[in-house]
Amino acid sequence: MKIKKENIVLVPTDFSEVANYAIDHAAGIAKLLGGKVTLLHVINKDTKAFLKKENLSDDTINDKLKAIASLVANKYSVKLDYIAEEGSIFTTIAKVTNDINAKIIVMGTHGKIGVQHLVGSFALKVIESSPVPVIVVQEKDFGKGYKNILLPVDESPESKQKVNWAIHIAKIFNSTIHIYNVQHSDQFLSDEVDRNVAQIKKFLKESNVQFDVYDCHNSKSNLCKDVMAYADHIKPDLIMIMTNPAQLMPSFIISPWAEHVIFNSSKIPTMCINPVDFGITYIGN
Numbered sequence: 001m002k003i004k005k006e007n008i009v010l011v012p013t014d015f016s017e018v019a020n021y022a023i024d025h026a027a028g029i030a031k032l033l034g035g036k037v038t039l040l041h042v043i044n045k046d047t048k049a050f051l052k053k054e055n056l057s058d059d060t061i062n063d064k065l066k067a068i069a070s071l072v073a074n075k076y077s078v079k080l081d082y083i084a085e086e087g088s089i090f091t092t093i094a095k096v097t098n099d100i101n102a103k104i105i106v107m108g109t110h111g112k113i114g115v116q117h118l119v120g121s122f123a124l125k126v127i128e129s130s131p132v133p134v135i136v137v138q139e140k141d142f143g144k145g146y147k148n149i150l151l152p153v154d155e156s157p158e159s160k161q162k163v164n165w166a167i168h169i170a171k172i173f174n175s176t177i178h179i180y181n182v183q184h185s186d187q188f189l190s191d192e193v194d195r196n197v198a199q200i201k202k203f204l205k206e207s208n209v210q211f212d213v214y215d216c217h218n219s220k221s222n223l224c225k226d227v228m229a230y231a232d233h234i235k236p237d238l239i240m241i242m243t244n245p246a247q248l249m250p251s252f253i254i255s256p257w258a259e260h261v262i263f264n265s266s267k268i269p270t271m272c273i274n275p276v277d278f279g280i281t282y283i284g285n
Contacts, residue, residue, distance in 0.1 A: 007035025010102035012042065012093050015064060021137050022108030023068070025269065027076035028142035029104070032172060036079040037072065039065055040096055043086040094129050105134045109263065127262070127272045128243055133165060135238070138267035143237070145173045146269075150236040152180040152227050153200060155192035158242045162273050163200045166240055169271070170209045177204060177211040178234055180227060224260050232266055239264075240271045 009026040013019040026037045041047075041061055051060060065082035073080040083100075085092055097105060107126070127134045151166050153159050166177055181197050184190045197213065204211045216226055231239060241261060262270045 007033040008100055008102040009035060009037050010040055010093075010097055010100070010105045011037060012040045012089070012105070012107055013065075013068070014041070015068075016108065018108040018137075018139055020108070021139055021141070022106045023072055025135065025137050025142045026106040027072055027078050027080075028145060029106070029172075031076055031078045032145065035103075036081065038096075038100055038102065039069060039080070039082040040093065041065055041082075041084050042089045042092045043084055044089055090126055090129070093126055094131060097131055102132060104132050105130055106137055107134055108137050128274065130272075130274065133271055133273045136262050136270045136272065138263075138269070140267045140269065146238040147173055147175050148178060148234065148236040148238075149175050150178050150180060150227075150231055150234065150239045150268075151200075152182060152239075152241065153193060153196050154182040155184070155189045155196065156242075159196050162240050162242050163203050165271070165273055167203065167207045167209055169238070169240075171207070175209070175237075177209055178236060179211055179213045180230055181213055181215045182223060183216055227261060228264055228266065231264070231268055236268060238269050238271055240273065243272045243274050 007030065009030045011019070011022050011026045013023065023037065023039070029035070030037045041064075043058075043061060047061070050056075051058065061084045062082075065084060069080045069082045072078070083096060085096060087095070093105065096102070127136070146169055149166060149169060151162065169175060170177055179197060179200060182193055184193070201211065201213070214230060216230070227239075239261060262272060264270070
């Protein structure tokens with residue numbers, strides 16, 4: 001079956017309250033783009049065990065999805081459909097993303113434990129293996145959208161790649177990009193960062209996107225904590241990071257603390273972008 005090309009925002013849901021926050025964000029994005037939200041519930045062994053325990057039929061899942069879809073469509077005035085598909089959460093989300101040609105995934109989480117509850121022990125693998133960017137949402141309303149975006153930049157070649165999505169999102173929401181310039185005590189690394197920042201500034205200027213730059217010179221402390229401290233100061237609506245497929249963590253922080261950006265205690269939504277994402281069609285195109 002040939003899928004009509006449109007701006008589809010995919011939302012995996014386990015029917016939890018935090019999944020409803022993800023739906024709120026997805027509906028806001030889709031409405032702005034004139035697109036569609038697709039709800040996905042993966043029927044795995046846990047779902048089957050629950051239905052059996054509660055003596056419920058398989059139709060229960062479709063009934064719940066239908067009710068949510070109707071409620072959200074009326075509330076936000078957006079097109080919305082739903083899919084219930086059997087399989088493992090880790091592989092099925094990526095499969096459905098490709099099948100329906102979704103442009104972005106919005107996934108709710110209470111934090112690291114919460115997202116693991118949603119997608120089992122493969123939480124970060126879902127983000128890593130996604131063929132499209134994933135916005136991880138905690139218990140925070142969409143509000144007026146992503147007006148302020150925090151963009152950490154380090155010395156890695158991948159770091160400047162996310163500027164393509166930053167520009168794209170900024171154009172949609174009329175955002176200001178806040179570049180976080182990660183400086184090092186090592187002059188060579190600092191020079192590499194400066195080159196990346198200079199290129200990003202050039203791209204943003206050429207695209208008429210508003211931005212500012214914050215230079216972090218405190219190289220002795222934990223980078224993730226520094227980024228989040230700055231985030232608490234400027235209160236962005238979105239943090240954009242690249243993910244490293246080999247290490248399941250953002251490439252700009254080579255540390256186990258990297259997960260704290262995605263599952264941050266300030267509940268700031270985080271857009272996770274794999275390097276392989278570039279070259280695909282952006283939302284709105």
